[in-house]
Amino acid sequence: MTEHGMFSITTVAPKIRRVTFTNPPVNVVGAATVTQLLDVVDELSQDKEVQVVIFDSGTPGYFFNHADLAEVPELLALNAADGTPTWVDLVTRLTSAPFISIAAIRGRTRGGGDEITLAFDLRYASREKAVFSQPEVSIGIVPGGGGSDRLARLLGRDRALEAILTSEDYDAERAEKYGWVTRAVPDAELDDLVNDVAARIASFDKASVLGAKAQINRSTLPPVADLRASWAEFAESVTWPGFQARVPRLLKAIDEIGLDEIEQNLGYYSGVINQQA
Template sequence: MSYNNIKFEKDGVIGILTIDRPKALNALNTETVTELNDCVGKIENDPEVKVVIITGGGSKSFVAGADIVEMSTKNAVEGRFFGKIAQDTFTRIENLPQPVIAAVNGYALGGGCELACACDFRYASENAKFGQPEVGLGITPGFGGTQRLPRVVGRGYGKELIYTASMIDAEEAHRIGLVNKVVPQEQLMDEAKKTAKKIASNAKIAVQLAKAAINRGINCDVITGIAYEDEVFGLCFATEDQKEGMAAFVEKRKANFTDK
């Protein structure tokens, strides 16, 4: 896959998607978001990719936000269209069958924080900075931030970050639950890959069904969510990996999953 503003490569069963506009601090313009959407569409249909890591090119920024230069000239119709493209892309990332880890190096502001929140969980380098600065620019978060950020960190912290347009460091992001782990910058990708490999070593179908159940349950009442869990739990017993996993446990050996 060849793009102007992003890169995608495979490291075994791990797909690494890099927003690669370092001179613009990886800011999201229309072309970048369109490329991202195209790439994600290919990833979701790639059986070789078991886990995805999303990161930013260069050492300063994950994604510093949407491209303000491009946005500054838009009218209401154009602004809404731009927001819809990004919302659809981030929702597609959220709903990828594969687990997605955000490896956040440097700035994750505005659209960058929203992109990170669309991933399943986040690892941050010590120099990471998070925030939703939109109200300081006369707009609201428009790429899912008003919905996903409060779901990740809770209403109180989410509202405070959005209303104040404050920027927080990696340690504070870890304290409020926005990121799972903070590591030195030079260790960030190794740590994300280590976790990705651990995920990939498990039964692929079971991992993907677990993700689907979690995502479905978060957006409905608990009784409906549990009913969906019951369905995917039952489906697992139709897989070869369930038979192999349980046989390996009984026989005290390592399971050899075949993703079937």
């Protein structure tokens, strides 16, 4: 096993690796998360033996959660050497990586964490434990760097609008029905399914696997220019009065109700917070 801060890499089989994200208590995504995950993707991309990578969580109840609101300035300040926002660099490297990425999703997957999850190639969800949301609109901002761009292609225009404009929590059954995830299965079956799919793909010729991925990417992925535009719009939206007014209300609710209760039911509480306006 190798460690990259919040991430550990385990060898499952000669061609299969498992990457576990652990950032308790609720797996929020901050600036260090982004840079460490980029390091993980780079390391695995350079290993010619790696063909399939499984991504899971070491924090019960949470997969990749929303961005850490306390670190928004740091996230916005991250840029690659060519000026590309580091977040955009991360999600585009994931989709173009020379391996197949498979998400084994147990727990809350929201906002920025959902945008990372949408960049994985395959997404398998626990029917009992997985929850999905893009909550940005409920706190006065817009998604940035992938949420709206990818969901519109996966769900269709109207369902993407419903998901983003309502900021509701979607259970795994509805996420599967809408196309948000590849498949939702009973929690007891999730590990076997993910392991079986990973082993089957790893048994095939790598050139044909990556060639097929490249063809599908060409037909389905949003242009990088769109991801850049969404990120710029997100960056602008954090200056809007609506966001500035809602963040104190959200922080007050966390103090009064408790972080875990808010995070477990963010879709509900984001509606309550807006009713207080």
